[in-house]
Amino acid sequence: MGFVTLALIVEMALLIIKISTFNSGFILLRSETLLWISNVLVFSVWYWNIDGGGPRKRHENAHQANDFLFPQQVNGASWETHFFDYLFVAFTGATAFSPTDTAPLGRRAKVLMKLEGLISFMIVAFLISRVANIF
Structure with a gap:
């Protein structure tokens, strides 16, 4: 994943x-x-792989919020995350340039969310500046 992320940045x-x-x-x-x-x-794959020790560990054990706190977990309900949940977190993070309804708890989740937001912001900022000049 590190190599893929580096390739994305390059x-x-x-x-x-x-x-x-x-x-x-x-x-x-x-x-x-x-x-x-x-x-x-x-970044959705990153989030899916790091939260709670990864998908296998989350499946074997009751999911405990280690890196992300989803709204469904706040009341202590037995709720299990799926890949789509992390895809949603990545989508909203890239769209809003920040976390939305899911709170990053761990440092690595916070670093990843910062990096995702920064990359997304750079993409959008340069797109707007150049497309405005072209049109």
């Missing part, structure tokens, strides 16, 4: 470096959209 940096060479706003929009979707997918 791809974002390359896109930023070459952003002035794009003459078509639609091609740039497509490239940045794919990069943003990759950001969401990469």
